[in-house]
Amino acid sequence: xxxxxxxxxxxxxxxxxxxxxxxxxxxxxxxxxxxxxxxxxxxxxxxxxxxxxxxxxxxxxxxxxxxxxxxxxxxxxxxxx
Numbered sequence: 673x674x675x676x677x678x679x680x681x682x683x684x685x686x687x688x689x690x691x692x693x694x695x696x697x698x699x700x701x702x703x704x705x706x707x708x709x710x711x712x713x714x715x716x717x718x719x720x721x722x723x724x725x726x727x728x729x730x731x732x733x734x735x736x737x738x739x740x741x742x743x744x745x746x747x748x749x750x751x752x753x
Contacts, residue, residue, distance in 0.1 A: 677745050685749030692750070693720075727751045 700719035704710045730751040734744040 674741075674745075677741065678749060681742060681745045682749055685746050685752075688746065688750040 697716060697719045701712075701716040703715075704718060705712060705715035708715075727748065730747050734747055739747075
């Protein structure tokens with residue numbers, strides 16, 4: 673991975689990571705609150721604990737799919753964030 677490309681793609685990676693976390697927090701957090709009747713705090717603790725993606729998995733999938741270097745770097749940095 674090129675250092676300068678990593679710096680260039682870091683903004684996109686951070687935005688992707690935040691958007692993915694917020695989306696999973698909302699979609700998974702609403703379910704236990706409304707279906708199981710959990711308090712809001714406990715309902716949102718569950719998706720925040722499960723929202724991480726393993727960097728090694730992202731790297732293997734990107735290599736298997738033969739993605740462009742920019743896409744590979746963005747997804748790898750997003751999994752690190």
